[in-house]
Amino acid sequence: MNVLVAGATGKTGRRLIGELQNKGHTPIAMVRESSDTSVLPQGAETRLGxxxxxxxxxxxxxxxxxxxAGSGSDTSEEMTMKVDRDGAMRLVDLAAKSGVARFVMLSxxxxxxxxxxxxxxxxxxAKHDADExxxxxxxTYAILRPVRLTDDDGQRDMRFGDGVDPGASAARGDVAAALAEAVDDENWSGRVLLMQSA
Structure with a gap:
């Protein structure tokens, strides 16, 4: 599958590109002209956006x-709304118009x-509005709602749903693996799942 990734050069996105490659997909990293594409795995395809x-x-x-994608914790409320709400919603609309089969949202x-x-x-x-x-x-969608993120790779031992502790943490590597799984696993379809690293 050709999979467009918004936020591809971020701490989670760059891991996601590698996870998608490992699963045999063709990830397409959406990047800005100012993006540092050197953080992407070798051979990653890019698309300006x-x-x-x-x-x-x-x-x-x-x-x-x-x-x-994410506007970052140190950005203004206006920028957060532009990226995490308005940008996400526009991408959803464009995906629908283009006949995309599945949309996975990191919330x-x-x-x-x-x-x-x-x-x-x-x-x-902003996340709530984009999710809705x-x-x-x-x-066809899947929405992943991880708890507090860490920059760890994780052990791929993850917990989902009602058993998640809101005070726990989620390794970015585990989050990336879950997002990649949601791309083609029908068990994720139409679901909104909390997630933590076990």
Missing amino acids: DLKNLQDDICQDCDAVVFA SVGADQPEQGGNMQHYLQ HLKASGL
Whole structure:
């Protein structure tokens, strides 16, 4: 499958590119002109695109899309909304128009109740809005909501669903592996899953 990855040069996205390659897919890293593509695995295909101003054909010839982008914890509320909400929602719309078979969204624990997010409320609201837009899009989707992320690779020992401890952590390597699995595993279809590393 040709899989477009938004956020491909981020800490989770670059791991996801490798996971997709290992599963036999052809990942297409969506990058900006200023992106550091040296962090991507060797042989990764790239496609220019900016979540703040996506071109209409960004999803052309793609079988699946994974949104693994994030504006970052030190960005303004305005930028968070532009990337994590508006950019994600536009990508969903373009994927639907292009006939993409599946859309996988990297969300966050707490996105179901953003009003309880404290100083993370605007970020969680952006994630919530994007998740709800995806669910209403008609696309086959999967939404992953990991708990606090760490930069570890993880052991691929993961826990999903109601048994997840909101105070636990999730290794980015494990998150990337779960996102790659969601691309072609029918068991993920139409599901919103909390996730932690065990």
